[in-house]
Amino acid sequence: MPSAGLAPRRIVQLTALLSMFALFTAQLASALLPNLPVFVIASAGGLALDTYLQYKQPGLLSLLSKIRFDVTVRQLLRDMLIVVGLLRLPGINPLKEQAPLTIALLAFYVLHFTCQALAVLVRRTRQLPIVTRNIDASALRLSAAPPRILSRRQAHRLLVFSAPATAGLLGSAISTTVYPGAIGVGVSLALMAGGTFYLATWLLPKNRAANDAKVIEWLGKWLDDYQPTVAMYFSGGTTSAYQANMWLSTLAKVDGKPLIVLRERFMVQKIDATDVPILCVPKVANMFALENSTLKMMLHPANAAKTSQVLRIPTLKHAFINHGESDKLSSCNPYAKAYDEVWVAGPAARDRYQLADIGVEDKDVVEVGRPQLSPIRRYDDQAAAGKREYTTVLYAPTWEGWDGNPGNTSVVLAGENIVRELLADPKVRLLYKPHPMTGSQDPRAGLANERIKAMIREANTKRSGARPGPEAAQELALRTAELDRLTSTSFRTSADEMERMLLQSAPDGDREAAVAAATAAWDTAYWDSFPEWEHQIITSARPPIFSCFNQAELLISDVSSVVSDWLSSEKPYAVANTSGLSETEFKAGFPTVRAATILAPEADGVAALLESVRHPEKDRFAEARAELKEHLLGPSDPPSIDRFNAAIGALCAKVDARRLRMESRLASEIPSQRTGDEAAEHAAEEMESDPNGAEEVTA
Incomplete structure (x- = not known):
């Protein structure tokens, strides 16, 4: 499947590349012969093609830059060929008339390189050693960014500003007079000179932000004023932000002053809407500003290469909270022993660490539950499921994993069979929500995923019934616009990091509560916009998995954290066994499936599974699910957030005790x-x- 998508793109890129070189060849040949019509068409066409590629094929231009044939070289070559053409074409005196044009054109390029040097200086002065969000950093003299065409898009600047010169020179070639060229080059010179002067104003003292030393000094004062106690530390790639986002609601409810500490600049905008202050510190040397603050501990939702850098701060304690728990080996990473404590949901994870024997001592494992599961509703009246016209089933398979083990995901071996059996039941409504990384490692998973989607679309064409009126779609559009307004900050295209800091200096009221209310309203509007009989393919971030949980009476999934989270509802679930193990071995090896119906790759047990959902008296696993829920997630009382806060208090107390010991030791020194x-x-x-x-x- 991926290769099919790449072929047309490569054809377009190859066509564009051949066209570019054909135009250069035609421009050179027509300048030497000379041939005026071909010369004008090739010169203008080359500039138009280059401008088009800047917007439509940046990948191709990046490859050309790697072989030193970047936009500056291309435009300079194009202009020099125009100069050669003017020398060869009759009508213009090359010594008296063309020499001033050539000198003016060279002056244009001098200004271009000057502007480029200024752009580098401006960018450097505007990149602070830290990035903030939800923090009033106006004392750092933050300001709006210069236009992007001047500061960051030198290719676009060169092509746009040189267009008048190219048009004027070609006008001189056609009219055999110097005036069009003089006007065109003059306009280009004026544009470049004006842009360079305007960009230089950002280097004036009144427009420059505080220097690095002043910024770090300000950070120390802000930490003294805010007095944070607990921080969530996160570092990762562009697709890993969900690992931190799932803890935002919990972090907002902790006792004390929370803080989010990031390491990658791009991650600041990847974090979802929150009122918690966000501090990004890219350089490890600046991380030690936290050492002298009131910060006592850090929570770590993921292991990262840069985690070891913050572990060196002796005044902080560290707890690993993970971003999900399952029976996979990745849930017992040996890196966990680097933390002071490992916080898990319930006894199952504690047992998992001890069985793994990776060096995590039992005394360092703390059970805190899963506080972020609070949005999942427990279905107390399972008998009502049998009275509904349609039984809603959520099929949420995981992806194939980094190792490509066929037992990781059911999509390849069992997915189509499971979906076929579900679609064969006229009283089933299927919600299909595959993992977003499905097919990224194994092409077979991607192909199976597409076939499953096609099966669901075809099944929908065979169903009919009443649909919600147009007011339902209008309500969804209204709620979507409101949620987008609250969760996304609109920046102008020229906004850089410093300008975004200025615009996101402080949360606007209780934004997090407003987002929660808007999300709940959106969820209601989303599900109300579809008929009850229609199957759904859900591949976007909205609705989230927990919203799908609340719609479904039954889950079918794989061995993953989805199963552990689903158990908080105590509703029936099934797990596909594509590992090659027997059912007894499968349940023994993966404790989270002990209260599940196990489906073989043939999926021949789906009909009986649906029967047990519609007739609760046939549900053999109801008591087992309740017991397994407590084993996996811990007791319901006290609430998970209370246990989480208690763990924070206990670890902070250890920090306080250590600080007292250190002060006593320093006081007793010689x-x-x-x-x-x-x-x-x-x-x-x-x-x-x-x-x-x-x-x-x-x-």
């Missing part, structure tokens, strides 16, 4: 090890009590 201020104070006291002795010491 005088020679005292600080300079303490030594001076001690000498002053001796001078007051014995002036003669003090003079002898001074001498």
Whole structure:
């Protein structure tokens, strides 16, 4: 499937590349012959094609830049060929008339390179050593960014500003007079000179932000004022932000002053809407500003290469909270022993670490539940499911994993069979929500995923019934616009990092509560916009998986954290066994499936599974699910957020105890090890009590 999508793109790129070189060849040949019509068409066509590629094929231009044939070289070559053409074409005196044009054209390029150098300087002065969000950083003299065409898009700037010069020179070639060329080059010179001067104003003292030393000094003062106690530390790639986002609601409810600490600049905008202050510190040297703050501990939802850097701060304690728990080996990473404590949902994860024998001691494992599962509703009246016209089934398979093990995902071996059996039941409504990375490792998974989607679309064409009126779609559009307004900050295209800091300096009221309310309203509007009988393919971020949980009476999935989360509802579930193990071995090896119906790759047990959902008296696993829920997620009382806060308090208490020990140790050190201020104070006291002795010491 991926290769089919790549072929047309490569054909377009190859066609564009051949066209570019054909135009250069035609321009050179027509300049030397000379041939005026071909010369004008080739020169203008080359500029138009280059401008088009800047917007439509940046990947191709990136490849050309790697072989040193970038936009500057191409435009310079294009202009030099125009100069050659003017020399060869009759009508213009090359010495008296063309020489000033050539000199003016060279001056244009001098200004271009000057503007480019200024752009580099401006970008460097506007990149602060930290990035903030939800923090008032106006004291750093933040300002709006210069136009992007001047500061960041030198290719577009060169092509746009040189267009008048190219048009004027071609006008001179056609009219055989110098005036069109003089006007065109003059306009280009004026544009480049004006842009360069305007860009230079960002280097004036009044427009420059605070220097790095002042920024770090400000950070220390802000930390003193805010007095954070607990931070969530996160580092990762562009697709990993969900690992931190799932903890935002929990972090907002912790006792104390929460803080989010990031390491990658791009990640600041990847974090979802929250009122919690966000601080990004890219350089490890600046991380130690946290050492002298009131911060006591850090929560880590994921392991990352840069995590080891923050673990070196001796004044902080660290707890690994993970971004999901399952029976997979990745849930027991040996890196976990680097943290002071490992926080897990319930006894199952504690047992998992001990069985894995990776060096995590049992005393360092703390059970806190899963506080972010609070949006999942428990279905107390399962008997009502049998009275509904349609049974809603959520099929949420995981992806194939980094190792490509066929037992990781059911999509390849069992997915089509499961969906076929579900679609064969006229009273089933299927919600299909595959993992977003399905097919990224194994092309077979991607192909099977597409076939499953096609099966669902075809099944929908065979169903009919009443549909919600147009007011339902209007309500969804209204709720979508409101949610988008709350969750996304609109920036102008020229906005850079500093300008975004300025616009996101502080949360606008209780934004997080407003987002929660808007999300709930959107969920209701979304599900109301579809008929009850229609199957759904859900591949976008909305609705989230928990919203799908609340719609479904039954889950079919794989061995993944989805199963653990689903168990909080205590509703029936099934797990596909594509591992090659027997059912007994499968349940023994993966504790999260012990209360599940196990489906073989043939999926021949789907009909009986649906029967047990519609007739609760046939549900053999109801008690087992309740027991497994407590084993996986811990007890329901006290609530998970209370246990989470208790764990924070206990770890912070250890930090306080250590600080007291360190202060006591420093106070008991010998005088020679005292600080300079303490030594001076001690000498002053001796001078007051014995002036003669003090003079002898001074001498």
